[in-house]
Amino acid sequence: GESVGLHLPTLSVQEGDNSIINCAYSNSASDYFIWYKQESGKGPQFIIDIRSNMDKRQGQRVTVLLNKTVKHLSLQIAATQPGDSAVYFCGTQGGSEKLVFGKGTKLTVNP
Amino acid sequence: DTAVSQTPKYLVTQMGNDKSIKCEQNLGHDTMYWYKQDSKKFLKIMFSYNNKELIINETVPNRFSPKSPDKAHLNLHINSLELGDSAVYFCASSLLLNPGRLETQYFGPGTRLLVL
Numbered sequence: 001g002e003s004v005g006l007h008l009p010t011l012s013v014q015e016g017d018n019s020i021i022n023c024a025y026s027n028s029a030s031d032y033f034i035w036y037k038q039e040s041g042k043g044p045q046f047i048i049d050i051r052s053n054m055d056k057r058q059g060q061r062v063t064v065l066l067n068k069t070v071k072h073l074s075l076q077i078a079a080t081q082p083g084d085s086a087v088y089f090c091g092t093q094g095g096s097e098k099l100v101f102g103k104g105t106k107l108t109v110n111p
Numbered sequence: 112d113t114a115v116s117q118t119p120k121y122l123v124t125q126m127g128n129d130k131s132i133k134c135e136q137n138l139g140h141d142t143m144y145w146y147k148q149d150s151k152k153f154l155k156i157m158f159s160y161n162n163k164e165l166i167i168n169e170t171v172p173n174r175f176s177p178k179s180p181d182k183a184h185l186n187l188h189i190n191s192l193e194l195g196d197s198a199v200y201f202c203a204s205s206l207l208l209n210p211g212r213l214e215t216q217y218f219g220p221g222t223r224l225l226v227l
Binding site for chain 1: 151152201203
């Protein structure tokens with residue numbers, strides 16, 4: 001079956017630093033990977049996704065890296081801001097239609 | 112101009128009651144989902160509908176029954192509520208989900224259900 005985990009449940013960074021949130025997955029058939037941000041009291045919000053034919057994709061201040069060899073996914077946030085404080089979820093999809101989410105990493109940005 | 116909306120936002124009820132949560136999306140999407148998020152923030156899919164047809168039905172008690180009157184709405188009815196049903200329930204929608212195709216899901220704000 002599919003399982004998705006995160007290396008750290010919490011991450012605390014200083015404002016202006018770069019943040020890296022990691023995710024490991026188990027299903028070799030996973031071919032779509034996605035990151036969501038969930039602020040307190042709100043629903044998950046799409047950040048960035050990547051397909052298995054790529055190993056890197058960049059958005060605005062965010063970069064997703066995919067290492068299929070070790071089944072590892074990471075989200076990098078450049079120049080982290082207080083507004084980035086949230087819980088970040090990775091998700092994978094492959095073989096079935098359903099999206100499987102990891103447990104979430106809570107990012108706290110200290111001013 | 113809310114994309115995915117849910118009502119109510121908060122729901123407090125007694126054990127044994129029956130309750131419904133409503134979801135509407137105005138994105139023109141064909142696929143809608145219900146997720147449950149527990150107290151540890153773990154987000155798990157419950158159901159998915161494509162154009163009013165059930166396509167994903169995870170291991171969910173029969174007390175949970177989704178209903179899709181049209182492709183813009185997916186409601187969740189819960190019978191005989193139990194303490195363990197307390198959670199945040201999220202509705203989501205995406206473009207038509209076909210096998211082998213992957214579409215970004217857009218989430219609603221959630222319904223916080225507390226069963227006493």
